[in-house]
Amino acid sequence: MNETDDRTTLLQLAPDALKEEVVRMGGKPFQAKIVRRNVLEKGRLDYGEMTDLPIRLRDRLTEELPIFSSTLEAEVCAKDGTTKLLLSFPMGRARSGDNPEATGRDLSVETVHMPPLPHQREDADGNERGATLCVSSQAGCPVGCPFCASGLLGLARNLTAHEIVEQYVRGRAVGPLRRSVVMGIGEPLLNFEHLNAALGVVRDEMGLGGRKLTVSTVGFPDRLRKVARMDPKFQLAISLHTPDQEQRDYLVPAMRGVPIEEVLAAGDDWFEVTGREITYEYVLLGGDNDSLGHAQRLSERLRGRRCSVNIIPYNPTPDLPFGRPDVGRAEAFRDALLEGGLIATIRWSRGLDGAAACGQLRLSR
Ligand code: SAH
Ligand code: SF4
Numbered sequence: 001m002n003e004t005d006d007r008t009t010l011l012q013l014a015p016d017a018l019k020e021e022v023v024r025m026g027g028k029p030f031q032a033k034i035v036r037r038n039v040l041e042k043g044r045l046d047y048g049e050m051t052d053l054p055i056r057l058r059d060r061l062t063e064e065l066p067i068f069s070s071t072l073e074a075e076v077c078a079k080d081g082t083t084k085l086l087l088s089f090p091m092g093r094a095r096s097g098d099n100p101e102a103t104g105r106d107l108s109v110e111t112v113h114m115p116p117l118p119h120q121r122e123d124a125d126g127n128e129r130g131a132t133l134c135v136s137s138q139a140g141c142p143v144g145c146p147f148c149a150s151g152l153l154g155l156a157r158n159l160t161a162h163e164i165v166e167q168y169v170r171g172r173a174v175g176p177l178r179r180s181v182v183m184g185i186g187e188p189l190l191n192f193e194h195l196n197a198a199l200g201v202v203r204d205e206m207g208l209g210g211r212k213l214t215v216s217t218v219g220f221p222d223r224l225r226k227v228a229r230m231d232p233k234f235q236l237a238i239s240l241h242t243p244d245q246e247q248r249d250y251l252v253p254a255m256r257g258v259p260i261e262e263v264l265a266a267g268d269d270w271f272e273v274t275g276r277e278i279t280y281e282y283v284l285l286g287g288d289n290d291s292l293g294h295a296q297r298l299s300e301r302l303r304g305r306r307c308s309v310n311i312i313p314y315n316p317t318p319d320l321p322f323g324r325p326d327v328g329r330a331e332a333f334r335d336a337l338l339e340g341g342l343i344a345t346i347r348w349s350r351g352l353d354g355a356a357a358c359g360q361l362r363l364s365r
Contacts, residue, residue, distance in 0.1 A: 007066055007069075008065065009065065009066045009069045010035070010036075010061075011067060011068065011069070011162040012069060015032065015033070018032040018035065019032040021065060022035065022057070025057055025060035025061065025064065026056060026057060027054070031057060034050070034053060035050065035053065035061065036205070037205075038052070039067060039169065040165075040169065040201065040205040040206050041206065043169070043173060045067055045169070045173060047059075047062045048062065067169075068166050069089060069090060069163065070089050070163065070170070072085060072086070072087060073087065073088050074086040081114075081115045082112060082113065082115070082350045083113040083174050085111045085112070085113070085167075085170055085171065086108055086110055087108060087109055087170065088108040089107045089109070089139065089163055090107070107157065109138075109139055109159065109163075109184060109185050109186075110185060111133065111134065111135050111136065111167040112350075113175060113177075114131050114133075114350045115130075115175060116178075129178050130176035130178030131174070131175050131176065132180065133167075133168065133171040133172070133179075133180045133181075134182075134183050134184050135167040135180060135182055136150075136159065136164075136167065136182075136184030137164065137182055137184070137191050137194075137195050138155060138156075138157070138158050138159055138187065138190065139155070139156040139158075139159060139186070140153050140155040140156040140185065141154075141155060141186045142154060142187065142190065142254060143187050143190075143252060143253065143255075144253040144254060145218075145253065146251065146320065147251065147283065147285060147317070148317075149317045149320070150185040150186065155186075158190075159186070161197035161198040164194065164195060164198035164199075165198045165201050165202065168198075168202050168206060168208070169206075172206070178212065179208070179212040179214070180214070181213075181214045181215075181216065181237075182195065182213070182215040183214075183216040183237075187217060187218060187254075188217050189217045189220050189223045192223065195215070196230070199233070203233060210234070213233070213234040213235065214234060214235040214236070214237055215234050215235070215236060216237040216238075216281060217236070217238060217239065218239050218254065218255055219238040219239065219263040219267065220255070221262045221263055221265070224236075224238075224269070224270055225269055225270075228270045228273040228274055229273060235279070236267075236270055236279070237278070237280070237281050238267055238280055238281065239252070240260070240263070240280045240281065241281070241282055241289060242289045243260070243294060243300070243301045244294070244297065245260055247288075247289060248260055260301065264301065264305065267280075267305070267307065268305060271305075271307075277306050277307055277308065278306075279307065279309070279310050280307055281309075282298070282310065282311050283312045284311050284313045284325045284329075284333060285322045285325070286314065286324055286326070287323060287325075288322065290325045290329055290333050292336050294333075295336035295337050295340065296340060298340075298342075299336070299342055307342075307343075308343035308345070309342055309344040310345060311334055311344060311345065311346045312347050313325050313330045313346065313348060313349070331346070
């Protein structure tokens with residue numbers, strides 16, 4: 001529980017409800033839009049700085065309407081400039097999708113702000129580039145991948161749309177954003193309605209949209225086919241991790257028994273319906289799925305498909321029985337994919353000295 005537990009917050013209110021609140025505080029209906037624009041578009045987080053509003057209204061807002069429902073539990077900055085925010089949310093009322101056994105469970109999530117590396121700070125015109133923000137879609141994760149710190153405690157509950165928007169607003173307060181990935185804690189397709197509503201706000205009111213947003217999922221085929229037909233305005237990444245069925249059943253337990261071919265067919269369907277190519281993610285686990293045989297079988301599976309592969313060398317999590325592949329092995333794996341006719345890149349992790357792998361900061365508390 002935290003001190004804002006029972007209070008309505010600004011980001012929680014839909015535009016019409018905010019209008020009512022503003023009028024109740026003695027303001028004019030149109031001033032609700034100004035409040036929202038100050039926070040979402042301009043990034044002002046102190047009502048006192050909203051000089052386009054009357055002082056009396058600013059004072060009432062300060063007293064009565066907190067902007068955020070989350071508490072910033074920790075802010076850890078790594079040497080490469082990566083900042084990890086640990087946010088905790090109040091338990092709130094039970095909602096559909098919540099885990100009924102989760103009462104008292106950890107309702108914290110991580111949001112990670114990754115500015116470009118020094119040699120990529122400026123674009124071709126000399127303008128400074130913003131950061132990539134990695135956001136969470138659920139508090140915990142029910143999928144249970146054995147290599148992932150986010151899933152170790154299971155799912156506490158789904159995040160609401162405004163809790164996802166909060167991560168963007170808090171992340172942008174660290175520094176300007178260029179793009180965002182939904183690759184933090186949680187499985188986006190298991191909380192898609194709230195996520196989609198949040199991404200709508202981020203796109204329309206914060207100006208971060210379309211190709212600048214990527215959602216990563218383990219790829220439930222039926223859900224993917226459905227979302228493909230909802231005019232999704234983001235890029236899609238599917239976490240595949242292995243070309244072998246038995247190994248995928250182990251690495252992605254919630255998809256046990258779902259044939260890899262069905263996941264790939266849903267990916268093909270996504271491309272046909274949306275016209276957007278997919279990225280397949282492959283967490284490279286030293287000694288487990290990083291052999292040249294794996295690379296060859298993956299090439300065979302993906303050959304002829306319009307996609308690319310993102311290899312993510314594993315970030316070790318204490319107490320989990322998986323290791324980081326060395327640089328040479330990761331490069332050999334990538335080269336084998338390239339020789340197999342695929343487009344493949346390695347994504348080395350950022351912020352390794354700032355509580356390392358995704359979900360670890362949360363776990364360490
Ligand atoms: N649940 C979604 C999105 C969040 S995880 C999904 O699994 O796709 C985002 C990516 O980070 C996934 O590809 C996941 O496999 C990867 N990942 C999780 N833990 C990791 C770790 N310790 N090191 C490297 N990548 C990791
Ligand atoms: Fe959940 Fe993704 Fe972690 Fe698997 S890798 S437990 S799906 S967050």
